[in-house]
Amino acid sequence: MTGFAPPELNLTDPGRGYLHFVLYTEPRISAAGAAWNATVTIEASTPYVHEWVERLQRCQPSALHTTFVDSQEIPKLHHPCVDEDTASPAAQGERCYCLRTWTDPEYGLPVVGRHHRGIGGDRWTYLTYAPLALRPDDVVASVITDRGDLFWARTTTGVLSVLPMLEAHAYGAGPTAGTGGAGAFAAYLQQLAQSQGRDTAAHGRDTESRALLNWARSTNASPKKLHVAELATLLSDL
Numbered sequence: 737m738t739g740f741a742p743p744e745l746n747l748t749d750p751g752r753g754y755l756h757f758v759l760y761t762e763p764r765i766s767a768a769g770a771a772w773n774a775t776v777t778i779e780a781s782t783p784y785v786h787e788w789v790e791r792l793q794r795c796q797p798s799a800l801h802t803t804f805v806d807s808q809e810i811p812k813l814h815h816p817c818v819d820e821d822t823a824s825p826a827a828q829g830e831r832c833y834c835l836r837t838w839t840d841p842e843y844g845l846p847v848v849g850r851h852h853r854g855i856g857g858d859r860w861t862y863l864t865y866a867p868l869a870l871r872p873d874d875v876v877a878s879v880i881t882d883r884g885d886l887f888w889a890r891t892t893t894g895v896l897s898v899l900p901m902l903e904a905h906a907y908g909a910g911p912t913a914g915t916g917g918a919g920a921f922a923a924y925l926q927q928l929a930q931s932q933g934r935d936t937a938a939h940g941r942d943t944e945s946r947a948l949l950n951w952a953r954s955t956n957a958s959p960k961k962l963h964v965a966e967l968a969t970l971l972s973d974l
């Protein structure tokens with residue numbers, strides 16, 4: 737099953753107080769994860785990552801947070817950071833290997849942060865899900881290809897989001913991107929250009945434009961910020 741209908745499922749609008757989330761599980765090997773949402777790993781430190789991290793709200797671990805870690809690590813989601821409790825099981829002297837849980841207040845998606853404090857200082861790796869679509873009234877103003885294979889959308893009201901993406905159609909850009917990833921990215925850009933940024937749902941379509949696919953694989957595609965209006969021009973020029 738790869739389809740969803742945003743009018744029937746509330747996927748990204750925490751303002752309504754609830755969200756739908758479709759999980760996939762393999763009970764025999766204790767695996768559970770998102771059925772459709774793509775897992776996104778954020779390791780780069782960029783202005784966009786910083787902006788996104790700043791708005792996250794700390795919360796207690798939920799069932800969704802457990803889908804980012806191995807089953808043996810689930811108890812660690814509850815262990816405090818060494819900064820909060822030097823006797824935490826996550827602390828090893830001055831070092832720390834804790835997990836921290838947040839929610840994104842804009843789109844309701846879960847976030848797990850992996851803290852690593854060693855002799856080299858602090859390092860955080862964030863795990864989250866790409867939304868399947870933006871909120872019902874969101875319109876995409878620009879798309880950003882960031883360092884670390886990250887893709888963002890900025891709405892016309894200035895809200896930053898991980899670009900909607902399906903697990904089976906993860907994006908790629910630039911010369912090292914495979915045809916599948918670049919094709920999925922080009923198809924999503926084409927959809928935004930043709931809908932003036934209004935059709936934000938990740939449909940997992942193929943692009944009809946070989947020229948747009950070639951552009952997505954060119955050095956022009958990464959890293960870059962592209963306004964939807966420029967995208968429309970790009971599409972018509974190709």
Ligand SMILES: [Zn+2]
Nearest residue numbers: 817832834851
């Ligand atoms: Zn820590």
